[in-house]
Amino acid sequence: MITKRTLSYRPTKVAVTTALLMSAVSGATFGATIQDVTNAGEQRAAAAAADQQRIDQVADQIEQIVIDFETEAKVVDGLKVYNNLLQRQVNNQETAKADLAAAIDDVALIERQIVPLMTRMLDSLDEFVQLDTPFLVDERNDRIARLRDMMERSDVAAAEKLRQILEAYSIENEYGRTIEAYKGSLDIDGRTQEVDFLRIGRVALAYQTVGGNVTGAWDKDAGEFVSLPPETYKAQVTEGLRIARKQVAPDLLVVPVAAAKEAGQ
Secondary structure (H helix, E strand, C coil), X not given: CCCCCCCCXXXXXXXXXXXXXXXXXXXXXXXXXXXXXXXXXXHHHHHHHHHHHHHHHHHHHHHHHHHHHXXXXXXXXXXXXXXXXXXXXXXXXXXXXXHXXXXXXXXXXXXXXXXXXHHHHHHHHHHHHHHCCCCCHHHHHHHHHHHHHXXXXXXXXXXXXXXXXXXXXXXXXXXXXXXXXXXXXEEECCEEEEEEEEEECCCEEXXXXXXXXXEEEEECCCCXXXXXXXXXXXXXXHHHHHHHCCCCCCCCCCCCCCCCCCCCC
């Protein structure tokens, strides 16, 4: 007869130890995997932050480059405008230089032509003074004499000579529209006496002795000074002298004036 025997399983110490070892290895491996993932994530985050920082730096550099470019472009545009203006100025200066060079070349020719002209102008002025009413004779003759002396001086430029001659013409022209009182001397009845002259433009030249005893005027037809009736002209000439000296306000005067003549007479 066969007897059945029941077998029971009983883990051994070696089996238990193996199981625990496998469990420990699995836990360590899982923990290492989590840490690796965490570290990898942190590394990626750090790398991304570094990349973003580099991107921001590049963007800032590009923005600054654009700003610098726009600034330089404005400077270049301003320089172009300025250079164009300078070029026009240079062109004008070149034109002026050419004109000046041409004028310098003509100076000698102009001076040769203008000197005879100034000489003729002086001769005409001298002749005019001699034929004019004889007022301020010494002053006017001295002016012409000084101009003639100046014409012979080599240290005076032709332009200055012409200017002074034109100034003398202007002074003579001014005499025709002014009134003036001045002192002088005159031969009256064979005696030289101090008199007050009254010049009214070139219309009349009267005189009156100091004290008003004798009143007279220049007679163009006679070519000399003649006495005037005191009852008619004494008070008028006295008043005219006061007006010319600005002692009284201007007023109407009665003075001897030569009658106009027809042409050819």
